[in-house]
Amino acid sequence: MKAVVVASDIITPYGMGIDDCWEGVMADRTAVSLVTRFMTQAFQSDYAGTIPGLIYHGETSLVMQMLALLFDRANGMIPGDAKLLLATTKGEIDFLEKSIIDGVGDAAESALDRLLQKVIDLTGIQGGGMVVSAACTSSAAAAARAAAMIRNGHADCVLVVACDGVTEFIFSGFSSLMAMDKFPARPFDKNRAGLSVGEAAAFALIMSEERAHRERRTILGELAGWGLSDDANHMTGPSRESEGLILAMNKALRSAGISAQQVGFIAAHGTGTVYNDAMELRAFRAVFKDRELPVYSIKGGIGHTMGAAGLVEMIIAQRALREGTVPPTVNLKEPDDDARGWVSDRQQAVRRQALALVTNAGFSGVNTALVLA
Amino acid sequence: MTIAVRGIGWLTKAGYGCIRSGLRHAYENSEGARSLPKRRIFSHPFKNFGRLDGISRMTVYAVALAMQDAGIEYSPMKKQDIGIIGTSSEGSLKSDIGYFKDYIDSGRTLSRGSLFIHTLPSSPLGEAAIHFGLLGPLLYAAGRENSLKAIMDMVTEIILTQEADLMLAGQAEEEEALYFVLDREQRESALCDLTQARSIVESEQDVSALIGQFTMLRNKER
Numbered sequence: 001m002k003a004v005v006v007a008s009d010i011i012t013p014y015g016m017g018i019d020d021c022w023e024g025v026m027a028d029r030t031a032v033s034l035v036t037r038f039m040t041q042a043f044q045s046d047y048a049g050t051i052p053g054l055i056y057h058g059e060t061s062l063v064m065q066m067l068a069l070l071f072d073r074a075n076g077m078i079p080g081d082a083k084l085l086l087a088t089t090k091g092e093i094d095f096l097e098k099s100i101i102d103g104v105g106d107a108a109e110s111a112l113d114r115l116l117q118k119v120i121d122l123t124g125i126q127g128g129g130m131v132v133s134a135a136c137t138s139s140a141a142a143a144a145r146a147a148a149m150i151r152n153g154h155a156d157c158v159l160v161v162a163c164d165g166v167t168e169f170i171f172s173g174f175s176s177l178m179a180m181d182k183f184p185a186r187p188f189d190k191n192r193a194g195l196s197v198g199e200a201a202a203f204a205l206i207m208s209e210e211r212a213h214r215e216r217r218t219i220l221g222e223l224a225g226w227g228l229s230d231d232a233n234h235m236t237g238p239s240r241e242s243e244g245l246i247l248a249m250n251k252a253l254r255s256a257g258i259s260a261q262q263v264g265f266i267a268a269h270g271t272g273t274v275y276n277d278a279m280e281l282r283a284f285r286a287v288f289k290d291r292e293l294p295v296y297s298i299k300g301g302i303g304h305t306m307g308a309a310g311l312v313e314m315i316i317a318q319r320a321l322r323e324g325t326v327p328p329t330v331n332l333k334e335p336d337d338d339a340r341g342w343v344s345d346r347q348q349a350v351r352r353q354a355l356a357l358v359t360n361a362g363f364s365g366v367n368t369a370l371v372l373a
Numbered sequence: 374m375t376i377a378v379r380g381i382g383w384l385t386k387a388g389y390g391c392i393r394s395g396l397r398h399a400y401e402n403s404e405g406a407r408s409l410p411k412r413r414i415f416s417h418p419f420k421n422f423g424r425l426d427g428i429s430r431m432t433v434y435a436v437a438l439a440m441q442d443a444g445i446e447y448s449p450m451k452k453q454d455i456g457i458i459g460t461s462s463e464g465s466l467k468s469d470i471g472y473f474k475d476y477i478d479s480g481r482t483l484s485r486g487s488l489f490i491h492t493l494p495s496s497p498l499g500e501a502a503i504h505f506g507l508l509g510p511l512l513y514a515a516g517r518e519n520s521l522k523a524i525m526d527m528v529t530e531i532i533l534t535q536e537a538d539l540m541l542a543g544q545a546e547e548e549e550a551l552y553f554v555l556d557r558e559q560r561e562s563a564l565c566d567l568t569q570a571r572s573i574v575e576s577e578q579d580v581s582a583l584i585g586q587f588t589m590l591r592n593k594e595r
Contacts, residue, residue: 039481042481042482042483089493090469090492090493093469096466096469096470096473097473100470100473100474100477101477107466107469107470108463108466110466110469111463111464111466112464112494112515113464113515113516113517116515116516116517117517120517128516129516129517130514130515130516130520130523130527131513131514131515131516132512132513132514133464133493133494133495133512133513133514134495134511134512134513135493135495135499138512141510141512145512145527145530148530148531148533148534148536149530151534152530152533152534154526154530169469169472169473169476169492172476172481172484172489173472173484173486173489173492175484176483176484176485176486176489177486177489177490227536228456228509228510228511228512228536229508229509229510230456230499230502230507230508230509230510230511231502231508232449232452232502232503232505232506232507232508233503234503235490235496235499235500235503236486236490243508244508247454247508251536255534255536363490363493363495363496363499364493364495364496364498364499364500364502364511365499365502365503365511366495366499366511366512
């Protein structure tokens with residue numbers, strides 16, 4: 001049974017909707033800006049990809065503000081019998097911050113199962129739900145699980161929701177790991193020096209092809225294959241051999257029943273850290289050999305949106321497939337020697353009938369690869 | 374395709390053990406889980422065990438016992454395509470509070486990366502993956518009700534789609550944990566099939582009660 005995406009939407013630092021994000025990255029324009037919601041002078045960077053207008057430490061968490069805006073636009077799109085997979089790393093961690101800094105509220109309000117109930121209430125679904133959390137691969141892993149449920153005939157409609165916000169909690173954490181670039185992230189650039197944290201929320205409604213046809217839904221694309229793996233190597237550092245991502249990519253190709261030759265471009269994780277980007281390029285060379293194909297990262301544009309990254313990147317990659325054009329890698333000035341021939345600061349055409357590969361990686365050594373058709 | 378339970382490892386406040394092999398060790402007075410490092414539960418030394426948070430410790434002990442029960446040898450030098458899905462009732466809440474309080478207490482300038490890395494609910498699984506050499510899918514999942522049953526369904530999907538050779542699935546809390554080893558083949562040595570395991574997990578949510586139910590099943594099968 002094919003798993004197809006019939007509806008999707010995002011809110012990113014570029015603004016509301018897929019069009020705003022698509023136009024931003026296609027114009028090679030960054031939405032990463034100076035952080036104003038908390039003090040940053042003690043940290044490695046003053047920059048992050050934040051969504052203007054969100055209220056920090058107010059009554060409602062950052063992610064619920066994003067999700068409320070997102071589902072306001074989804075009127076009537078979400079069937080009540082959909083199953084929900086909610087992907088996030090830190091969810092409503094701003095509630096925990098507030099309780100510790102100001103002594104207001106209960107830290108336990110940040111628990112992910114409470115957020116799950118709020119998202120169930122917001123979306124109105126009655127098919128049950130689960131939180132899926134796998135560091136910065138969370139939403140790619142959730143999309144894979146949704147597709148597996150559909151392929152195995154255990155569900156015919158799954159709503160994947162992803163969200164994470166820029167908070168002092170996570171900003172201080174990434175800074176303590178010396179993972180941030182002082183300036184907006186420059187993925188695959190020779191002078192890249194780390195990531196920029198970003199925030200986003202997204203959803204994708206994934207259906208069996210049969211149900212999509214029955215309900216006369218517009219099919220935006222197919223989630224044709226997926227692969228999940230772990231490096232089993234280090235909690236924060238990617239593998240120097242790239243064997244985990246290679247395994248995930250090969251599993252995804254096998255799951256889709258395709259060869260590497262059929263992949264037309266790669267939407268990379270591309271965080272902008274020296275080690276992540278090098279790890280990915282090694283993996284791409286191992287799987288695609290000497291065939292250089294377009295690779296891009298949107299994280300110079302919106303920052304690393306953590307648990308939301310995989311789904312946002314999947315949605316933008318589907319747009320690239322439909323448009324027949326691959327976006328530039330935002331903020332790329334001078335490609336790293338290893339990246340030459342793969343990444344570009346310009347838009348590139350996608351060959352017809354090509355498939356897309358979306359790769360993500362995260363703490364604990366997790367890797368995901370999704371094949372989109 | 375039949376999915377079989379090849380082994381179960383568990384820990385409670387009262388002791389630890391394995392279901393299929395019948396290993397059961399009850400702590401003596403005041404001994405408790407603090408004695409576990411002396412018990413040679415791991416087949417090779419656990420690097421930097423001291424930096425693990427409470428749920429990570431319980432996770433890796435339960436995984437070691439489950440692997441032992443299933444007769445699976447492991448080594449970080451010989452990695453295997455085994456996946457792990459885990460759950461817990463509070464996710465990483467305790468580690469989140471520990472990290473952020475430490476950061477606030479330090480004057481809101483420096484935070485500790487060693488604490489930050491355990492603020493992901495999937496971090497205990499990452500610690501297990503590194504020690505046991507697990508290359509398969511790794512994720513944390515939780516529902517509003519009976520997360521253990523829900524993750525068994527997720528494991529079923531992974532095994533059916535042949536995404537990993539073997540899967541570990543379980544639940545870990547600060548003072549108790551239970552992990553299963555699941556396989557796509559029904560071996561003679563298997564404890565039960567997944568349908569039986571799922572019905573037990575559906576009827577019981579308390580770890581001690583689950584241990585009792587699976588022990589009864591094991592005794593009945595013999």
